Amino acid sequence: MTLKRRIFLLFLFSSLAPFLSIFIISYYTIDSIFVNKIDNGIKSNLKQVTFSLQNSITNLNHITQQLSYGGTIGKQLDEVLQSNQNQFQRMESRNELMSELNVVTFTNPNIGLVLYYFQDSGESEFENFPVKDHFSPASLPVLSRSYGISYFGPHESMNQYDDQLVLSALRKVELPNRDDVYIYVESGLNLTQNILENDQYDGALSHLILDGSGQIAYSEISQIFGKGTEIPDLSSGQMEGEFHGYHWFRARSDQDWSVVSVITQSDYQHEKNQWLLQILLVALFFLALTLLLAWLLWKMVYRPLNLFHAEIHWMSQNPQLVKRQTYTRIPEFDLLLNEFSDMGKQIGFLFKEVEQKEKNRIDLEVEKLLYQINPHFLMNTLNTVHWLAVMNGQDEIDRLVQSLNKLLYYNLGKLGQVSTMREEIDALRQYLILQQIRYDFEFDVRISLDEKVLQIPVPRFILQPLVENSLYHGLSDEGYIQIEVKLDDDIQISIQDNGAGMSEETIQNLLNNRTVEQGKVGMGIGVNYVNRMLKAQYGNRAKLEIKSEMGKGTKVLLILPIAGEEVST
Template identity: 60%
Template sequence: MTLKKRIFIIFLFSSLIPFISIGLISYYTIYSLLTNKIQSGIQSNLKQVELSLENTISNLNHVSQQLAFQGTVGKKLDQLLGANQPFERSYIADELKNELSLVTFTNPSIGLTMYYFKQDGSYIFENSGVKSNFSLDTMPLLAQYYGISYYGPHISNNRFDNQYVLSALRKVDLPERDDVYVYIESGFRLTQNILNNNQFGGTVSHLILDNDGRIAYSEVTDAFPRDSLFSSFAGGEKSGSLHGYLWFKETSNQGWSVISIIPKVDYNKEMNRWFVQILLIALLFVAISLLLAWLLWKMVYRPLNNFNKEIKLLAQSNAQPGLVRTKIPEFDYLLHQFREMKEQIWDLFAEVEQKEKRRVDLEVEKLRYQINPHFLMNTLDTVHWLAVMNGQSEIDRLILSLNKLLYYNLGKLGEIATMEEEIDALQQYLTLQQIRYDFQFDVKIEVEEAVLKMPIPRFLLQPLVENALYHGLNDEGFIRVNVARLQSCIEISIRDNGTGMSEETIQSLLNSQKVESRKVGMGIGMNYVKRMIETHYGNDAELRIDSVMGQGTTVFLNLPIREEI
């Protein structure tokens, strides 16, 4: 990260971290206060609405009990319906009217009251005019239990009142008639005043749910239509979010519920106002921090720029350009130290490169000298005994093959040969071994013609075949050498049916960096091949050994095809 970025970031963090910390603490504190205040107001208002509605319903129930058969008024109705004499009927009717007037007078929260005959839809003793379209089927059922049904809120059936009311329908249970009911409504504007009680200050609407969670009353019919189910009723939650509204619920003892719903915009209005103010102040702090950072950057930009140009020039080559001064003592001193360090690094690079090259060449040459003198001494010893025991023709054949093989193997270190020359040297080696041991080896070599002219490092196949001869060949054994082109590489496989090797031995041969002196064939030859392909191909070549104890061993060598190596 550049110094410029660091200066800007430090200034931003130094100014914003305290502000953000204070802002977050203030935000959560104010959010908690506002949320508790708003929710407390809503819950308090909702509880008052629920209690007021519950009291109204209880009052309707109390009054309906007086008008039922068990009450004094209900018994007079039974006498009226059973009277046959006109005078008696008139007397009982007057008493009923007086009783009803007394009941309604002593209960000012009661509105329309009457006896309703469900069979023919008629009604008597109504205390006010009844609308002509009065029908129980059109009123929303709120709850129903113990022989009484509660409706509402709904528009009053009083001809002179269009306010929302709660109503109750109770069966009179007369001995002689089964279709007589008491119908009672709450008083003038009582329900409307209850629902309009708002301590929140924002837009609050109400829903009233029946015992099954059906919406019996809705002030927001677009989002919560009447007679639909409130989707969050079954979960038992007391608050939540739905259709862009926040809702809070209170459930009465009778099982019906009152829900206050508030638009999220209104709920978050005060919080959003405070957040906008904090955001504006934060932007002002950011602007001031960036201005201060820019002024500081201008103070150091020019010397830093000169210093940067000097370092780029120094990094391009080993040549030392003229020293550029920055006019800042600290920077000039660092630049001088950098030039001295760069000169030392270039010298170290050259020295390490030379040492590494010499080390690789010496190790490879050491391995080749470890292999060739050993083989040469054994072969010359064989020539000596053949000279004593056999004729000149056999010695000539031996000497000819030996000369060809020695000429190829003792070539210049690192010299490249073709696959054809490598195969010819391998055949000369096998000829010498057959003469030496007087034994016809079952060795078959198959080479694709396409790879004969391809260049490879010399002396790769003989150490691998020699390993197979010494460690994998017996009287009934065989060796198969296959060389083929596989896409962009040369695949060489040398397979025998000897005793095989354990996995531990294979890993030791492939991964060991040291060669034990007593392992003349296997250790030295395999290590030589491994180091040779590492020197010429790096990691592009692959040496792999597959072996099964008692069945044989296969050595795979994959060399990438290159024009020059």
């Protein structure tokens, strides 16, 4: 797992774990508080509605009792209905009765429509408001019946000028001579409507009123709880529960009817959902803040890590150079960068020291090789001088000795002395003279030179081993050696012969085996010396190639770079 991911996960855990713990504890605590608050609020509202309706019904009971035969007005009604009165007396009694009714209704503002209902004829009289044509107590929803009184649940008023919901009561007047006379009283104007609309939840509550048998006498949401139906959950005596996505609470009155407050689950959970939404927004804020802090921390760590990476990359590409010091402005990282920079300097010094030691070692090896002259060569040469002196005259001996002296002088020169291509060619010619005299056979040596290359500095003793290789590998009396030196962007030296040729294995031994030629050729120093000398002097800029074909000869190609030297014209 990357450092960046670890930082983000660590910050998320350290920030969200305490928040989640607090959230879980708060959730259950607040949930309990909200449930109690909502339940208590709904129950309080339900209790208030039930109490108000019960008071209204009790008030209706009192009014009907006053208007029954036991009261003064009931007796006046009996007199009006007596047939032994003349028309004038009857008119006077009716006026007195209406006057008494008006006094009762005026002194009871919670009373609305009042009338006497004659069941046999279906007519009503002595009403204080005009009555609707379809008035029939039998069609009204019965809430409860007790002691000869029928209470009707909320229904539309029978007052022709009022369509509000009312409660009503129907009571038999109990006249001595008639059994079909009833007093009908409604609750006051808008009273019942106001009671049912007393909702502290902005209209979220709906009400049901159940009669004594558990049937719905009144419903504000008839699409779910239909009027006249019986819901088992509601009629079973439970005081609260859930039904079809609604939460309901029940309160029972003293007259055995019940009021049920109904609220949808969404409204019931509305306040709690609002709190949860606020908590969620706070959680998102903390999450964003946590991620921002983690990102800032990562940036503080990422920049020093980038600098470390740049330092390491610079050191790998330039081990001998010291990069300019950079700073992060973070003391701990700056200390590490300083120590890393010091380490880089020490590594650079070690590289230079190792490089210098390696160069000194190579120089010593080359110098050692230069002085590894095979004694057999000198002995054979001196023996040749002896026999020449016996067999021939002084001139030949003098020629041989002069060539030998020149060659030895050049070849035994100290390492580091400046040598030019001219001096290298002159030494090669002296070597070829000695070889022709020594082996006593003729071979053709052709040297082609570009005059511009003669004064260019070159490593000492690089041509003789290559020509000696041609002599050693099968050059006959009719053989030739073609030497060509050209100048282009670099020095190109080609040495070609028509000898017996070499195998690929022999070529690889010549280039890579340090001991393969020791003691077999004149100076004891071969192609391997040239190859190592070029690498020591030029690195990978010089090139040495050998191409040979058995029976047809060998070609050696030597390419030397020119590094800032002026070419002589």
